[in-house]
Amino acid sequence: GTHRVALCAFTFPNGMTIPVGTMVTLPLSAVHTDGAAYSNPEEFDSLCFSKLCEKEGDVLATKCKAVCLSPESLFFGLGRHAW
Structure with missing residues (x-):
């Protein structure tokens, strides 16, 4: 899986918090x-x-690519830290 360490506390909408x-x-x-x-x-x-x-009918659609940044393809991460 992908491992990350929380650099700042984060609270989800349901109230669950991930501490630093x-x-x-x-x-x-x-x-x-x-x-x-x-x-x-x-x-x-x-x-x-x-x-x-x-x-899908769109060869440029992000979710179609083997290497992409989307919720459908998480091997390279997702968000501003993704590479």
Whole structure:
């Protein structure tokens, strides 16, 4: 997963707070095997992003790219710190 350390306290809308210095980890395997985001997420398909672009009808759509910054593709992170 992706690991980050909170540099400042953060409070979610539900009231839960992450204190300074807390390590936060995203379970990328859970995100990337979510059937709500990907069709057949447990099956390897080397063309899955290409097929998604064809289905969406927009080859420039961010969520279609294998390397992108979006909630659908979190391997490189998301937000201002992402690379």
